[in-house]
Amino acid sequence: MEENKLTTSVSIPVTSDQAAISTGKKVGFDLLADAYLQEKLAHFNRERIPERVVHAKGGGAHGYFEVTNDLSKYTMAKFLNQVGKRTDIFIRFSTVGGEKGSADTARDPRGFAMKFYTEDGNYDLVGNNTPIFFIRDGIKFPDFIHTQKRNPQTNLKDPNMFWDFLSLTPESLHQVMRLFSNLGTPMGFRHMDGFGSHTFMWYNEKGEYVWVKYHVLTNQGIKNFTAAEAEKIAGENPDYSVQDLFNAIERGEYPSWTVCVQIMTPEEAAHYRVDPFDVTKTWYEEDHPLIPLGKIVLNKNPINFFAEVEQVAFAPAHFVPGIWTSPDKLLQTRLMAYEDAHRYRLGANNTQIPINKPKACLYTTQRDGNMQVNGNMGNVPNYFPSSFVNVVVSPEVAPPPIPVIGEIKRHVIESIDADFVQPGEFYRAMTSDDKAHFIYNVTDNLKHADPALQYRQTALFYKADHQMGQLIAECLGLDFETIKKLADMTQEKRVAATMPKGKV
Numbered sequence: 001m002e003e004n005k006l007t008t009s010v011s012i013p014v015t016s017d018q019a020a021i022s023t024g025k026k027v028g029f030d031l032l033a034d035a036y037l038q039e040k041l042a043h044f045n046r047e048r049i050p051e052r053v054v055h056a057k058g059g060g061a062h063g064y065f066e067v068t069n070d071l072s073k074y075t076m077a078k079f080l081n082q083v084g085k086r087t088d089i090f091i092r093f094s095t096v097g098g099e100k101g102s103a104d105t106a107r108d109p110r111g112f113a114m115k116f117y118t119e120d121g122n123y124d125l126v127g128n129n130t131p132i133f134f135i136r137d138g139i140k141f142p143d144f145i146h147t148q149k150r151n152p153q154t155n156l157k158d159p160n161m162f163w164d165f166l167s168l169t170p171e172s173l174h175q176v177m178r179l180f181s182n183l184g185t186p187m188g189f190r191h192m193d194g195f196g197s198h199t200f201m202w203y204n205e206k207g208e209y210v211w212v213k214y215h216v217l218t219n220q221g222i223k224n225f226t227a228a229e230a231e232k233i234a235g236e237n238p239d240y241s242v243q244d245l246f247n248a249i250e251r252g253e254y255p256s257w258t259v260c261v262q263i264m265t266p267e268e269a270a271h272y273r274v275d276p277f278d279v280t281k282t283w284y285e286e287d288h289p290l291i292p293l294g295k296i297v298l299n300k301n302p303i304n305f306f307a308e309v310e311q312v313a314f315a316p317a318h319f320v321p322g323i324w325t326s327p328d329k330l331l332q333t334r335l336m337a338y339e340d341a342h343r344y345r346l347g348a349n350n351t352q353i354p355i356n357k358p359k360a361c362l363y364t365t366q367r368d369g370n371m372q373v374n375g376n377m378g379n380v381p382n383y384f385p386s387s388f389v390n391v392v393v394s395p396e397v398a399p400p401p402i403p404v405i406g407e408i409k410r411h412v413i414e415s416i417d418a419d420f421v422q423p424g425e426f427y428r429a430m431t432s433d434d435k436a437h438f439i440y441n442v443t444d445n446l447k448h449a450d451p452a453l454q455y456r457q458t459a460l461f462y463k464a465d466h467q468m469g470q471l472i473a474e475c476l477g478l479d480f481e482t483i484k485k486l487a488d489m490t491q492e493k494r495v496a497a498t499m500p501k502g503k504v
Helices: 035-045 138-148 159-168 170-180 227-236 240-250 305-310 329-345 417-428 432-446 451-464 466-476 480-488 491-496
Strands: 058-067 086-095 110-118 121-128 200-203 209-218 256-264 291-300
Touching: 035 138, 035 329, 058 110, 058 240, 058 305, 086 291, 121 209, 138 159, 138 329, 159 170, 159 432, 159 451, 170 417, 170 432, 170 451, 227 240, 227 432, 240 291, 417 451, 432 451, 432 466, 451 466, 451 480, 451 491, 466 480
Parallel strands: none
Antiparallel strands: 058 086, 058 291, 086 110, 110 121, 200 209, 209 256, 256 291
């Protein structure tokens, strides 16, 4: 078989496609110098017009966030500095993989994106209904989404694409476990939790900082569909979740969520039992309990769906003073990718659209571009510094410095045994009914994939929990001894031993 070398769009050989160039293997910051990463993400953002590449199908509503617990010693964020303080908010819920006309009860993660209109500008917390994700390096994201979409030849969903990528990416197993549990088919948007998923920094006026994770817990109670129920609802009302949210608010049954955070000091992070910046892992609540922060209430439906739900644009890079990023590799990539997507889909002036417009005072040197509608800042100079207008910067609210000692290269994080610990714990914490549903959901999907991929993926399930792996093997009619042998191999050898026939 002829060997093909992976290249960039201008035929430059790619040195690695599994890791972005960063300053460190575990704790590191991606570099703008990684032209290939920029190319992949910029091209990916431009693959579909005009609907979102991901999160195309969704609904949303207005409401408020109210502080219920004073944690201002950890952060200078003004919207968090007083118990009882309220901040206007808009939330968009969505499925991830489906097109705009798809059923919103499909098995899929759910987007849970929040825009806080604070006095210091817009703060966007762009999360999901899961505390973890499939990958931990953003350079893999376009490939991951391609496998969740449609085969380029048949234009159909393809189990081989789906399971091939997941089985080649063992770090995905924790999210796969959640996706194929009943949490993968929530009963509408009101009955699911939300998470910031990533680790973020909170810092105060003294320059002290901590690491935080956000948990947004539904007060309506967790409710999920079984696979059969979700499929039935998809045929009867593919807009079930959007309709359920809208109708509840119209009835005055305003959905609410309790917002909590986990807090970890830098000293604790340096020695924690899992990598605190790995988005495929959670922090154990017995180590870092949930601390109440506030509540969210949604009490107003959009007046115009397109103007608000479709044109709202969230960006993880939209931080306010007191909140900043972390060395989470996937988060680092998202800081660039989301705003780039909005500039393409909605234009360079997407923040002038009313739903995206900040309520805080605006002064910017950005001018011109398509759909410039705010007067283009009048006759104010479009440069800084300037002798003709009194404008200052705000160094007092800058995030604290973080020392970095690293090596600039593409740091590949290999699959390790720790990647299978939390997926196993998740399975063993299920009820017997939930386990049965999970096994059915997985096997009902995996059975359509190539047998070689069934063996490879089932070996990963076996590594997480022997009983789970054995049950999946039995349901698929796979040889259990082969599964055990594959599970004992390194990932490299396991992949080599399970190559599907007809490889292109």
